[in-house]
Amino acid sequence: xxxxxxxxxxxxxxxxxxxxxxxxxxxxxxxxxxxxxxxxxxxxxxxxxxxxxxxxxxxxxxxxxxxxxxxxxxxxxxxxxxxxxxxxxxxxxxxxxxxxxxxxxxxxxxxxxxxxxxxxxxxx
Amino acid sequence: xxxxxxxxxxxxxxxxxxxxxxxxxxxxxxxxxxxxxxxxxxxxxxxxxxxxxxxxxxxxxxxxxxxxxxxxxxxxxxxxxxxxxxxxxxxxxxxxxxxxxxxxxxxxxxxxxxxxxxxxxxxxxxxxxxxxxxxxxxxxxxxxxxxxxxxxxxxxxxxxxxxxxxxxxxxxxxxxxxxxxxxxxxxxxxxxxxxxxxxxxxxxxxxxxxxxxxxxxxxxxxxxxxxxxxxxxxxxxxxxxxxxxxxxxxxxxxxxxxxxxxxxxxxxxxxxxxxxxxxxxxxxxxxxxxxxxxxxxxxxxxxxxxxxxxxxxxxxxxxxxxxxxxxxxxxxxxxxxxxxxxxxxxxxxxxxxxxxxxxxxxxxxxxxxxxxxxxxxxxxxxxxxxxxxxxxxxxxxxxxxxxxxxxxxxxxxxxxxxxxxxxxxxxxxxxxxxxxxxxxxxxxxxxxxxxxxxxxxxxxxxxxxxxxxxxxxxxxx
Amino acid sequence: xxxxxxxxxxxxxxxxxxxxxxxxxxxxxxxxxxxxxxxxxxxxxxxxxxxxxxxxxxxxxxxxxxxxxxxxxxxxxxxxxxxxxxxxxxxxxxxxxxxx
Numbered sequence: 252x253x254x255x256x257x258x259x260x261x262x263x264x265x266x267x268x269x270x271x272x273x274x275x276x277x278x279x280x281x282x283x284x285x286x287x288x289x290x291x292x293x294x295x296x297x298x299x300x301x302x303x304x305x306x307x308x309x310x311x312x313x314x315x316x317x318x319x320x321x322x323x324x325x326x327x328x329x330x331x332x333x334x335x336x337x338x339x340x341x342x343x344x345x346x347x348x349x350x351x352x353x354x355x356x357x358x359x360x361x362x363x364x365x366x367x368x369x370x371x372x373x374x375x
Numbered sequence: 376x377x378x379x380x381x382x383x384x385x386x387x388x389x390x391x392x393x394x395x396x397x398x399x400x401x402x403x404x405x406x407x408x409x410x411x412x413x414x415x416x417x418x419x420x421x422x423x424x425x426x427x428x429x430x431x432x433x434x435x436x437x438x439x440x441x442x443x444x445x446x447x448x449x450x451x452x453x454x455x456x457x458x459x460x461x462x463x464x465x466x467x468x469x470x471x472x473x474x475x476x477x478x479x480x481x482x483x484x485x486x487x488x489x490x491x492x493x494x495x496x497x498x499x500x501x502x503x504x505x506x507x508x509x510x511x512x513x514x515x516x517x518x519x520x521x522x523x524x525x526x527x528x529x530x531x532x533x534x535x536x537x538x539x540x541x542x543x544x545x546x547x548x549x550x551x552x553x554x555x556x557x558x559x560x561x562x563x564x565x566x567x568x569x570x571x572x573x574x575x576x577x578x579x580x581x582x583x584x585x586x587x588x589x590x591x592x593x594x595x596x597x598x599x600x601x602x603x604x605x606x607x608x609x610x611x612x613x614x615x616x617x618x619x620x621x622x623x624x625x626x627x628x629x630x631x632x633x634x635x636x637x638x639x640x641x642x643x644x645x646x647x648x649x650x651x652x653x654x655x656x657x658x659x660x661x662x663x664x665x666x667x668x669x670x671x672x673x674x675x676x677x678x679x680x681x682x683x684x685x686x687x688x689x690x691x692x693x694x695x696x697x698x699x700x701x702x703x704x705x706x707x708x709x710x711x712x713x714x715x716x717x718x719x720x721x722x723x724x725x726x727x728x729x730x731x732x733x734x735x736x737x738x739x740x741x742x743x744x745x746x747x748x749x750x751x752x753x754x755x756x757x758x759x760x761x762x763x764x765x766x767x768x769x770x771x772x773x774x775x776x777x778x779x780x781x782x783x784x785x786x787x788x789x790x791x792x793x794x795x796x797x798x799x800x801x802x803x804x805x806x807x808x809x810x811x812x813x814x815x816x817x818x819x820x821x822x823x824x825x826x827x828x829x830x831x832x833x834x835x836x837x838x839x840x841x842x843x844x845x846x847x848x849x850x851x852x
Numbered sequence: 853x854x855x856x857x858x859x860x861x862x863x864x865x866x867x868x869x870x871x872x873x874x875x876x877x878x879x880x881x882x883x884x885x886x887x888x889x890x891x892x893x894x895x896x897x898x899x900x901x902x903x904x905x906x907x908x909x910x911x912x913x914x915x916x917x918x919x920x921x922x923x924x925x926x927x928x929x930x931x932x933x934x935x936x937x938x939x940x941x942x943x944x945x946x947x948x949x950x951x952x
Contacts (some may be wrong), residue, residue: 256573256576258573259574259577262861263864263868265865266864266865266867266868267868267872269865269868269869270865270868270869270871270872270873271872273869274872274873274876279924283450290857305500310895314929314930314933315930315933318926318929318930319926321922321925321926322922322923322926324922325918325919325922326919326920328915328918329915329919332915335913354393357393357396357397358396359396360400361397361400362397364400417920433876498913499909499913500910502916502920503914503916503920506920506923506924510920510924510927511921512930513927513928514927514930517931517934520938521934521937521938523938523939524941525934526931526934526935526938529931530880530899530931530932531934531944532886533924533927533931534874534880534883534884534928534944537884537887537924537928538871538874538887538890540887540891540920540924541867541869541870541887541891541894542870542872542890544890544891544894544917545867545890545893545897546899547894547913548863548894548895548898548910548913549897550897551901551910551913552856552860552897552900552904555901555904555907556909557909557910557913579860585854637865679855693915712901734939753917761918811859
């Protein structure tokens with residue numbers, strides 16, 4: 252009985268150890284947090300000096316649009332199986348999908364009316 | 376169409392939320408109390424519907440949904456909590472500048488998730504209901520942005536809530552792998568013949584971790600004090616009462632119904648969690664000087680008492696849990712009502728700020744005192760009856776040490792609950808606080824008074840509720 | 853046909869990596885990615901088990917997990933952006949205005 256748990260126990264140990272190992276490896280071999288200032292990581296003397304931080308900051312509105320895109324995009328996942336089984340599902344399936352879409356449209360109208368889709372007004 | 380009757384209360388919450396989302400667009404910013412009123416009507420309608428449906432039992436939607444006494448009891452409870460939270464929100468949210476339409480819409484969505492938990496008959500529906508409950512709450516706790524504490528609370532709640540969801544889903548996946556079933560009754564049926572017990576046990580443990588986060592059981596409670604403290608107080612009141620009730624019904628469904636035959640494995644775990652939660656909650660509350668934080672630890676402690684009922688199991692244990700949930704909700708709502716009322720404008724959360732409240736605001740001091748006594752479990756309050764039922768159920772099944780820990784930690788809790796009463800009644804009010812003779816008859820005051828009165832009425836006359844709860848529990852399917 | 857166990861072991865590894873990363877990383881976005889990894893590990897396990905039991909239930913569950921994960925992403929990113937705007941940091945160790 253107890254031996255049934257042995258593989259599970261080994262798996263848990265192994266998994267945790269591996270996870271820690273990966274974190275450790277990235278600490279050991281990854282770029283050091285404060286290494287940027289040392290000579291080693293600077294460009295060649297003849298090269299161009301790095302200007303500004305490597306990560307450019309994007310305006311927040313990109314994130315907002317991305318977030319909205321994810322939300323409305325993922326719903327496709329339900330449309331495909333529904334479309335394939337449309338005939339088999341009959342009117343019940345159609346009604347169910349209609350109510351689902353109504354909720355999505357309500358969300359869309361709300362987002363629209365709240366001005367989240369206005370590219371210009373987001374600057375302020 | 377008859378199937379829709381089975382989910383009518385959650386459906387009312389959800390439809391009400393969707394419709395209100397549209398209606399709210401037409402309501403001008405300074406008239407948002409209108410949205411609040413409509414949300415309260417929706418919430419009350421759902422609660423009323425659950426009460427009218429009392430006695431209904433059945434299942435539908437290909438076994439995804441079921442209805443029984445516990446489901447309807449949860450619907451009614453969260454509906455009433457919804458109405459009362461809205462009652463508290465009008466004044467408080469207006470003072471804090473967060474009287475927004477979205478606040479009430481999100482609350483309705485969260486309520487629909489809570490109610491759906493009661494009706495869930497499948498791991499999938501339970502997962503969906505829990506997420507429907509949680510995601511609006513993440514936003515609600517951050518609704519006071521750009522206040523730092525509110526944002527921080529939302530961030531912590533979100534990260535730990537999502538983390539817990541990960542555990543929950545993986546646990547569900549393993550249980551599905553072990554049994555080949557997702558429906559709760561299907562799992563219960565195949566449990567005996569399942570050949571992969573380790574998978575089942577690990578899956579159950581992971582689900583326990585996930586749900587333990589949601590009900591704030593130690594050692595998965597670390598998020599609670601920060602989240603409760605940072606969130607707007609009305610949201611905290613809502614979270615600590617309604618979410619806890621829904622979380623415990625989820626535990627009951629998953630472990631009581633689906634994994635009932637595995638009880639000899641998980642009941643010791645529940646007992647251990649219960650003991651740990653009671654100790655950590657009560658000891659943590661001892662040192663708090665912030666009232667809201669103290670109430671957060673107190674809510675952890677109460678999760679411990681409730682877990683005791685689940686560890687005991689059986690009709691008497693579950694009955695104790697289902698009775699204790701409204702008893703705790705009434706006392707907790709009364710405490711948060713008094714807390715939000717005691718100050719105008721910026722709230723001071725330190726306990727010392729409530730010094731002399733009996734002279735400056737006698738009515739609210741009384742409400743707070745009743746709340747503290749009920750949370751402590753002094754007769755004749757509802758808290759006493761509830762704790763008595765829970766401890767008794769533990770003793771009945773031989774969990775005497777657990778009941779002893781419950782009694783001892785309750786004694787410890789006397790220190791911090793009574794300290795609030797002593798501060799209110801025997802300390803001089805701070806300089807420059809206006810003395811209010813009597814309370815203006817406001818919605819806020821009525822809500823607080825009803826919550827306090829419920830704590831006492833349920834303590835003096837618990838029989839009707841106990842009978843109803845017993846009937847509901849025996850109808851679990 | 854591959855045994856289900858291989859998939860479950862892989863799912864378990866991914867889940868553990870996600871859980872450990874979520875606990876050790878201090879950056880909200882990294883923690884968030886780790887949580888997504890945990891959810892996807894669960895998805896892998898669900899699909900594997902669905903195949904083992906010759907059912908569609910598990911795959912159906914995955915659809916819902918993915919949708920819920922997307923909603924969580926939306927709320928999470930919005931929170932992160934909101935916090936970043938007021939604090940210019942996504943390090944959870946900077947979130948310490950409350951103590952006790």
